[in-house]
Amino acid sequence: xxxxxxxxxxxxxxxxxxxxxxxxxxxxxxxxxxxxxxxxxxxxxxxxxxxxxxxxxxxxxxxxxxxxxxxxxxxxxxxxxxxxxxxxxxxxxxxxxxxxxxxxxxxxxxxxxxxxxxxxxxxxxxxxxxxxxxxxxxxxxxxxxxxxxxxxxxxxxxxxxxxxxxxxxxxxxxxxxxxxxxxxxxxxxxxxxxxxxxxxxxxxxxxxxxxxxxxxxxxxxxxxxxxxxxxxxxxxxxxxxxxxxxxxxxxxxxxxxxxxxxxxxxxxxxxxxxxxxxxxxxxxxxxxxxxxxxxxxxxxxxxxxxxxxxxxxxxxxxxxxxxxxxxxxxxxxxxxxxxxxxxxxxxxxxxxxxxxxxxxxxxxxxxxxxxxxxxxxxxxxxxxxxxxxxxxxxxxxxxxxxxxxxxxxxxxxxxxxxxxxxxxxxxxxxxxxxxxxx
Ligand SMILES: [Zn+2]
Numbered sequence: 001x002x003x004x005x006x007x008x009x010x011x012x013x014x015x016x017x018x019x020x021x022x023x024x025x026x027x028x029x030x031x032x033x034x035x036x037x038x039x040x041x042x043x044x045x046x047x048x049x050x051x052x053x054x055x056x057x058x059x060x061x062x063x064x065x066x067x068x069x070x071x072x073x074x075x076x077x078x079x080x081x082x083x084x085x086x087x088x089x090x091x092x093x094x095x096x097x098x099x100x101x102x103x104x105x106x107x108x109x110x111x112x113x114x115x116x117x118x119x120x121x122x123x124x125x126x127x128x129x130x131x132x133x134x135x136x137x138x139x140x141x142x143x144x145x146x147x148x149x150x151x152x153x154x155x156x157x158x159x160x161x162x163x164x165x166x167x168x169x170x171x172x173x174x175x176x177x178x179x180x181x182x183x184x185x186x187x188x189x190x191x192x193x194x195x196x197x198x199x200x201x202x203x204x205x206x207x208x209x210x211x212x213x214x215x216x217x218x219x220x221x222x223x224x225x226x227x228x229x230x231x232x233x234x235x236x237x238x239x240x241x242x243x244x245x246x247x248x249x250x251x252x253x254x255x256x257x258x259x260x261x262x263x264x265x266x267x268x269x270x271x272x273x274x275x276x277x278x279x280x281x282x283x284x285x286x287x288x289x290x291x292x293x294x295x296x297x298x299x300x301x302x303x304x305x306x307x308x309x310x311x312x313x314x315x316x317x318x319x320x321x322x323x324x325x326x327x328x329x330x331x332x333x334x335x336x337x338x339x340x341x342x343x344x345x346x347x348x349x350x351x352x353x354x355x356x357x358x359x360x361x362x363x364x365x366x367x368x369x370x371x372x373x374x375x376x377x378x379x380x381x382x383x384x385x386x387x388x389x390x391x392x393x394x395x396x397x398x399x400x401x402x403x404x405x406x407x408x409x410x411x412x413x414x415x416x417x418x419x420x421x422x423x424x425x426x427x428x429x430x431x432x433x434x435x436x437x438x
Contacts, residue, residue, distance in 0.1 A: 003423055007044040008382070009036045011054040013374070014351040018051060023380040026423035031376055047418075049384055055355050056374050057089025057120075057381035057419065058336065059362040061152065061181070062235060062259060062307035064328070065091070065122065067113060068106070069098025074312040074401045076110065079332070080119040081399035082310070084427050086332040087416035089120045089381035090363070090371045091310075095127040096157045102127035102138035104146035111148040119426045120419075123366060126150040128169045128180060132158050137168055144176045151367045154181035156235055157282075159217060161187050166221065170230035179231040179257075179365065182221055184242070185283060189213035194323060196269040196284040204272065206322065209284050211239040218242050222249040222256050233365060234258040236309050238283045240293035247302045257365050259307035260294050262338035263329055263406060267291075271406070277318050277325030278406050281311075298357060299348045305362045308335045312402030330400050334393060336385070337412035345413060351387075380423040389415035399432075 008021040020035035021028060022044065035041050060083065066074040074082075076093070083091045093110050095101035101110060107124040114122030126143035130136045132155045143150040153173060160166045160182060169180050190213045195201050197208025218234055222245065225232035237243060237258050249256045263281065268288050271279040279285060297303040311328025318325050339358065343349040349357075363372025370379045393410045395403040419427035426433060 005044040006423065007036060007041050007046045008054065009046055009048050010051050011049040012051045013054060014355040021054070021374065021382070023420070023423045026379055028374060028376055028378055028380045031374070052417070053351065053385040053387050054374065055087070055383050055385060056359040056372055057383050057421065058087045058358045059366065059368060059371050060088050060091040060308050060310070060332065061305060061362045061366055062156070063091040063093055063310045063332065064096065064312065065093045066312055067097065068109060072401070073314055076113040076122060077117040078399065078401040079310070080114065080117040080122065081432060082330070082332040084119045084419045084421070084432070085399045085416065086334070087336050087383040087385065087419060088332060089383070089419065089421045090123065090368050091120065091332070092123045092125050092152055092366060094156050095125050095154060096132055100127050100131050101125065102130050102132070104139065104142045104148070107143050107148035107150050108146050120421050121368070121371070123368060124148050124150055125152045125154050125181065128153045128155045128160050129165060134158060134160060134162055134165060137165060137172065140169070140172045140178070144178060151176070151178045152181050152233070153178060154183065154235065156181065156183045159183050159185045159187055161217070163220065163224070167224060167228065170225055170228045170232065174228070174230050177231070177367070179233050181233040181235050182217065183235050184214050184217035184221065186213045186216050195272050195280070196286050198269060198287060200269045200272060204275070206272070211241055211286070214239055214283060215241040215245060218245045222246070222254055225256060226252070226254040230255070232256045236261050236264065236283055236307065237294065237297070237303060238264050238286050238290060240290050243293045243297040243302055247297070250302060257304040258302070259305045260298055260303045261307060261309045262331055262335045265291065265294055265298070265342045266338055267406060275322045277320065277322050278329070278404060280322060280325050280327055281329050282327035295342060295348055298343065299353070304357070304365065306335065306339055306358050307362065308332050312400055313404045315403060318404050328404065330398065330402050330405050333398055333400065334405060334407045334412065336416060337391070337414050338407070340414040341412055380420050382420040383416055384418040386415040386417050391415050
């Protein structure tokens with residue numbers, strides 16, 4: 001392992017203070033003013049941050065990396081590159097691979113491939129049920145006790161709809177402080193659904209996806225998790241009613257957390273009007289009233305975190321008619337900029353709140369104790385953001401293997417220029433350094 005001792009000079013933290021940050025052997029060792037001229041730091045490689053913003057590396061609790069099984073769409077290496085380019089130093093890999101990550105062998109394989117890629121941490125999520133079928137509980141303890149140390153379990157893509165299975169899963173994870181991440185969606189209410197159920201779906205003649213399908217499962221599961229004393233995490237909230245339910249549960253002191261995706265913070269079901277499948281996503285884009293409720297919920301902390309639901313798909317599964325297209329959008333490389341556009345530029349949220357929602361809080365929920373902070377004694381997972389910069393999204397320049405972004409040609413604010421993972425500069429001036437942590 002080769003580390004360079006670094007000094008990040010003139011780094012502006014989220015609270016506005018400007019500091020120097022010393023990084024030695026991958027660890028943040030000193031944070032102070034004008035260390036550049038202090039004794040002991042003369043031989044460090046000095047990087048003048050020039051008062052750009054420095055944040056703890058972002059943490060995504062909801063990433064589809066597609067390997068093993070669907071390497072044409074994404075691999076752990078290409079997904080890691082996409083993460084690092086977007087400012088993420090840790091991502092949680094969803095279990096809907098092939099084979100499904102429902103046993104210790106597959107989650108350990110994902111961990112091993114991530115270490116070989118060496119660009120960021122990839123924490124595997126284990127499936128709740130065997131084969132994501134919703135019928136029999138997967139080997140949760142075996143995955144928790146494996147070298148991959150799985151703590152988050154999810155059948156994402158599918159809802160754990162059987163209340164008996166959901167109950168058993170919630171009971172099981174208590175013993176190792178695990179959490180069930182639920183894709184809240186009553187499947188019998190969404191069978192064959194194509195987009196949000198409402199005025200736009202009626203006009204387009206597409207089968208609707210009612211908000212109540214999401215809200216009924218959220219209501220059931222917050223009550224059940226509270227009854228059992230277990231931790232529940234709600235994936236990708238999309239409805240105003242869902243936000244209200246989580247707000248109520250938190251008001252009661254219940255141990256529930258929730259996430260929102262960047263695309264649900266900015267796009268509405270009106271996007272579907274042109275029948276472009278790039279906007280087809282599960283759960284669907286909702287109405288502007290829902291978007292506002294999600295933004296307000298994220299700002300006041302009802303929604304704990306932003307999670308990308310990065311879902312790479314090959315071109316041919318999007319270059320087709322709406323009803324035949326796959327659900328999903330890539331998101332790692334645009335997430336920060338979309339949150340800045342919707343939440344910072346609108347003055348709904350501060351940079352400190354953004355750092356919490358995109359790094360500190362997801363690290364806490366996932367139990368990723370080395371992430372989510374810039375502090376003395378912690379591994380240096382740090383990003384540099386040019387907050388005054390802007391960029392035009394070009395899907396052809398993405399590090400992801402897939403191109404299914406709804407933000408192609410969008411002008412977005414805030415540019416991630418540099419990413420440090422364990423003190424190694426894996427992205428420098430927007431270019432991969434080839435640096436590898438081993
Ligand atoms: Zn999902």
